Amino acid sequence: MHATIDTLKQDVFERNGGEPEFHQAVAEVLDSLAPVLEQHPEYLDEDLIRRLCEPERQIIFRVPWRDDSGNAHINRGYRVEFNSALGPYKGGLRFHPSVNLGIVKFLGFEQIFKNALTGLPIGGGKGGANFDPRGRSDSDIMNFCQSFMTELYRHIGEYTDVPAGDIGVGTREIGYMFGQYKRIRNRFEAGVFTGKGLTWGGSLVRTEATGYGTIFFAREQLATRGENLDGKRVSVSGSGNVAIYAIEKAQQLGARVVTASDSTGCIYDPDGIDLELLKQVKLTERGRIGDYADRRGRQVEYRSNIADVWQVPVDVALPCATQNELDENAARALIANGVQVVAEGANMPCTPRAATMFRDSSQVLFGPAKAVNSGGVATSALEMQQNASRDAWSFEYTEARLDEIMVDVHERCRSTAATYGHPDDYVLGANIAGFTKVVDAMIAQGLV
CATH class of the missing domain: 3.40.50.720 (NAD(P)-binding Rossmann-like Domain)
Structure with a gap:
């Protein structure tokens, strides 16, 4: 079984050269799968794992914009829509000079399993740009965000792909991008973004x-x-x-x-x-x-x-x-x-x-990111739920829901790990629990 996993990893690495962070994320998941693959050899059928490691869609685009001094700049934008077996793609946008395709793919791959662990109906995706907002004026940032959204708008939607914030992207940046989306589409589609301002569709507790x-x-x-x-x-x-x-x-x-x-x-x-x-x-x-x-x-x-x-x-x-x-x-x-x-x-x-x-x-008890920091995307999904029902929940109620979800995530990781004889191995539990939920949905939906 280890030889099969090693072969799968090598194939992914060769198909995605020069992307060390993505390789690291893939290896961390696949190296945990031997116990579940021994019990469920059907998970190796139909090249299921190779499909899991291949994004459904990778979007790269030019972002031209002009600063306050009249200088033109060209950045590169990304959106990797990795897996939609459980729901619309869901994941943040990162604006940072380090952003490249490999970084976005690693984040999107992690997002698949993180979102699955929440138990909520959301798939995995991620995006961003190699733009640095530090030291930039509000008007510079607005110009960049509007140009970024002028391309991205055609790829997102509340039933397709729902971005949120990440490093370098907060309520200000989401506001500028949502405004441009609304301007282009001529509709107030609140569910297309999460992390919005509280006065225009955002959720209490999302920031925290x-x-x-x-x-x-x-x-x-x-x-x-x-x-x-x-x-x-x-x-x-x-x-x-x-x-x-x-x-x-x-x-x-x-x-x-x-x-x-x-x-x-x-x-x-x-x-x-x-x-x-x-x-x-x-x-x-x-x-x-x-x-x-x-x-x-x-x-x-x-x-x-x-x-x-x-x-x-x-x-x-x-x-x-x-x-x-x-x-x-x-x-x-x-x-x-x-x-x-x-x-x-x-x-x-x-x-x-x-x-x-x-x-x-x-x-040491070691909690991996895909489980530990899943509260952000979980509350994003709660924001989507409030948008869909035209409702707004109190801080106390929303925090209580978040607390319940994190207790469930912890229990899901720990009980899954215990099934394979290692109750304190949260990495094993998180990877197997997230993996099985996603691939069971992929099997049910056929070779797509």
């Missing part, structure tokens, strides 16, 4: 959902050992929406969060992060993490080496920044310092070696 969901999952992991977050020391990387709202919910549950970071460095605040100051610096002023250290004063440490965020002794570690940010040296330090739970708030933030070290340690 990925961070809150990360904490709900970590809480459930600790509960399997009869523990909770009260009094726990927590390290968080990043300082965007995911990180900030993970910090918020962790603090609400009694944890002391002592770190945060951005692309310029990291901070260690031993008394616990001042959340309101962090929000002011990062969300309102769009400043740098060093600004927090300057204004917080006291004994806050600032370091330009981002990886130092993992050198602090903590009980729970939450990588919430970007892919492959936590390597084997960081994993070694965390394990040596007694970490109990590592939960991936970002997409694939642990390198393969780091993830293996956590999985091999009986001390």
